[in-house]
Amino acid sequence: MNIPRPSLAVYLMANEDAPALAEAAVRGGATVIELGIPYSDPLADGTTIQRAAQAALDAGITPERALELLAEINDRVDVPLVPMTYGAIVESYGLEDFCRDAAKAGAEALIVADIPPEESGPLRDAAAAEGVDLIHLVAPTSRPERIESAAAASTGFVYLVAAVGVTGARENLDPRVAELLELTRGAAGDTPILGGFGVSTRAHVEGLIAAGTDGAIVGSAAIDAIERGGAEALEELVRDLAAGLPS
Amino acid sequence: MSSTDTAQHGTPADAYPPDDMGRWGEFGGRFVPETVMAALDELEAGMNEAFADPAFHAELALLARDFVGRPTPLYLAERLTEDVGGARIWLKREDLAHTGAHKINNALGQAVIAKRLGKQRIVAETGAGQHGVATATACARFGLKAVVYMGEEDMRRQRPNVVRMKMLGAEVIPVTNGAGTLKDALNDAIRDWIANVEDTHYLIGTAAGPHPYPYLVRRLQAVIGEESRGQMLDRAGRLPDAVVACVGGGSNAIGIFHSFRDDPVRLIGVEAGGTGGALHARSLSGGKVSILHGSRSYVLCDDDGQVVETHSISAGLDYPGVGPEHAYLHATGRAEFIGATDDESLVAFDRLCHLEGIIPALETSHALVIAERIARDLGPSGDVLVGLSGRGDKDVDQIAARRGIE
Numbered sequence: 092m093n094i095p096r097p098s099l100a101v102y103l104m105a106n107e108d109a110p111a112l113a114e115a116a117v118r119g120g121a122t123v124i125e126l127g128i129p130y131s132d133p134l135a136d137g138t139t140i141q142r143a144a145q146a147a148l149d150a151g152i153t154p155e156r157a158l159e160l161l162a163e164i165n166d167r168v169d170v171p172l173v174p175m176t177y178g179a180i181v182e183s184y185g186l187e188d189f190c191r192d193a194a195k196a197g198a199e200a201l202i203v204a205d206i207p208p209e210e211s212g213p214l215r216d217a218a219a220a221e222g223v224d225l226i227h228l229v230a231p232t233s234r235p236e237r238i239e240s241a242a243a244a245s246t247g248f249v250y251l252v253a254a255v256g257v258t259g260a261r262e263n264l265d266p267r268v269a270e271l272l273e274l275t276r277g278a279a280g281d282t283p284i285l286g287g288f289g290v291s292t293r294a295h296v297e298g299l300i301a302a303g304t305d306g307a308i309v310g311s312a313a314i315d316a317i318e319r320g321g322a323e324a325l326e327e328l329v330r331d332l333a334a335g336l337p338s
Numbered sequence: 339m340s341s342t343d344t345a346q347h348g349t350p351a352d353a354y355p356p357d358d359m360g361r362w363g364e365f366g367g368r369f370v371p372e373t374v375m376a377a378l379d380e381l382e383a384g385m386n387e388a389f390a391d392p393a394f395h396a397e398l399a400l401l402a403r404d405f406v407g408r409p410t411p412l413y414l415a416e417r418l419t420e421d422v423g424g425a426r427i428w429l430k431r432e433d434l435a436h437t438g439a440h441k442i443n444n445a446l447g448q449a450v451i452a453k454r455l456g457k458q459r460i461v462a463e464t465g466a467g468q469h470g471v472a473t474a475t476a477c478a479r480f481g482l483k484a485v486v487y488m489g490e491e492d493m494r495r496q497r498p499n500v501v502r503m504k505m506l507g508a509e510v511i512p513v514t515n516g517a518g519t520l521k522d523a524l525n526d527a528i529r530d531w532i533a534n535v536e537d538t539h540y541l542i543g544t545a546a547g548p549h550p551y552p553y554l555v556r557r558l559q560a561v562i563g564e565e566s567r568g569q570m571l572d573r574a575g576r577l578p579d580a581v582v583a584c585v586g587g588g589s590n591a592i593g594i595f596h597s598f599r600d601d602p603v604r605l606i607g608v609e610a611g612g613t614g615g616a617l618h619a620r621s622l623s624g625g626k627v628s629i630l631h632g633s634r635s636y637v638l639c640d641d642d643g644q645v646v647e648t649h650s651i652s653a654g655l656d657y658p659g660v661g662p663e664h665a666y667l668h669a670t671g672r673a674e675f676i677g678a679t680d681d682e683s684l685v686a687f688d689r690l691c692h693l694e695g696i697i698p699a700l701e702t703s704h705a706l707v708i709a710e711r712i713a714r715d716l717g718p719s720g721d722v723l724v725g726l727s728g729r730g731d732k733d734v735d736q737i738a739a740r741r742g743i744e
């Protein structure tokens with residue numbers, strides 16, 4: 092996967108509105124779309140994404156349907172697509188089957204929030220067989236050895252967790268981002284690094300860029316915007332955040 | 339009676355450790371967000387240091403004796419035995435431990451480790467409230483801040499324990515997600531831990547979760563089996579034919595099973611059979627291999643991996659997962675797992691009240707259902723050891739309402 096530098100990745104929950112929302116996000120300036128495949132017990136997620144996942148499950152969104160929606164998004168926008176989900180979902184689907192179907196639907200990379208590098212061997216093989224990148228996370232609490240292995244094992248981009256905690260819009264990002272980034276950069280080589288968790292304002296995006304990342308990921312704030320004002324509010328938010336990227 | 343040294347001591351608490359990946363066979367591991375991986379490494383190192391430190395064992399032994407009241411008695415339930423008309427039924431009285439259940443063994447051990455790691459804040463989940471009370475107690479004893487997540491439904495059905503936790507100074511946070519039961523409380527406790535991992539220890543209440551928790555909890559609960567194995571040899575002059583314990587996440591069961599791993603003794607775990615139909619919490623006898631709360635084990639989930647709704651009259655067994663070491667014992671056939679329904683458990687509850695003058699917890703009543711059945715099958719020459727994991731004080735409101743007791 093090749094993402095532009097700088098990049099703004101927008102996370103959407105898989106639901107029937109997702110294709111139209113993805114179009115709105117890309118109009119606003121999104122350069123990557125992450126699509127959440129809902130899971131009943133999303134440990135890494137705060138209340139916003141939990142609620143969105145539960146609503147999607149209540150509306151009958153299965154992993155199969157989520158991948159169909161991904162394919163629809165792929166028909167409608169021309170940016171890299173990255174499904175994001177949990178281990179129970181990909182393992183129940185079958186790792187090989189999941190990676191094959193995701194690749195067919197247009198996925199270029201994959202994020203599984205609760206499969207850390209040491210547990211990811213079989214998934215990495217299944218993804219590599221389909222030419223799908225596997226993205227790992229590095230966090231402010233990660234020790235240097237872990238940062239190195241996670242960054243080195245990531246292809247596509249490295250997901251830099253910019254706040255200690257679960258997902259959710261926040262006032263302030265973690266002050267250790269710059270330090271974390273330096274260690275990550277050393278191990279990531281040419282692989283881009285995007286910062287996420289808590290990103291909700293243009294100042295956050297500017298802060299992440301100033302720290303030296305290749306861009307930002309916005310999730311909960313995007314879902315909050317959609318709940319507030321649908322595609323229009325999403326496009327507006329993304330345009331505002333994208334203005335924080337250097338041109 | 340053959341009382342060689344090995345027969346006296348049974349399987350050592352540190353035998354059968356998980357492998358380097360924290361797994362027994364394919365079960366266990368660490369399936370958690372990156373943010374807490376470092377805390378698990380730190381906990382694993384702290385656990386290994388503590389278990390290698392005689393001062394840690396001495397501290398726990400003193401607490402066990404003077405604070406918890408260990409060893410807990412082994413009691414021959416004579417009238418129950420006579421009424422069933424089969425094997426002798428022996429009760430390992432964890433209900434007599436301080437705070438009323440086995441949960442205190444784990445809570446104190448982890449609190450001491452948390453202190454050694456310099457953590458000042460403890461977060462825990464609770465279902466029946468027994469682990470919440472044990473955690474609140476351990477935190478009061480060590481001057482730590484306790485935050486306990488509890489499902490709203492469980493707060494309603496186990497109200498006495500909510501009051502106890504608050505009296506002990508814990509903050510109790512109601513969980514409204516999902517069905518408002520134990521699984522949802524674990525989710526929110528883990529999310530709190532992720533957000534506060536740098537100063538907070540997650541004190542899980544059962545032998546589940548990411549490595550090293552299942553091993554840590556088993557080692558802290560193995561005292562139940564160590565004591566009861568010696569007590570059986572002393573009192574019955576032989577090992578039991580079967581050991582029976584209820585299984586929620588599996589901490590009291592793994593604790594009483596462990597010392598008997600290498601003996602010719604049947605190990606029988608009893609899961610919540612719920613209504614006897616589709617609504618139950620039989621993760622091992624009715625689930626499939628998946629990932630839940632940080633480890634690979636048997637989970638009650640649908641074909642997509644979504645966790646399904648469970649039901650049990652007993653809040654402590656109403657959980658769709660189970661600890662990974664039990665998954666391994668199940669997959670290898672070393673232990674058997676059987677369901678007992680709500681109704682059967684209520685009958686066993688009454689029988690222990692009326693025949694022995696002991697009010698058991700509803701969780702524990704599930705074990706009694708199967709213990710009676712096994713005792714009957716074994717006949718008079720046999721011995722059955724039951725983990726009497728807790729007392730039923732917490733259940734009196736629920737039972738009174740069902741029975742119309744005023």
Ligand SMILES: Cc1ncc(COP(=O)(O)O)c(C=O)c1O
Binds near residue numbers: 440544701729
């Ligand atoms: C008395 C009692 N027994 C058993 C359990 C089930 O837990 P575990 O399977 O970890 O022993 C509980 C949990 O709340 C309990 O309170």
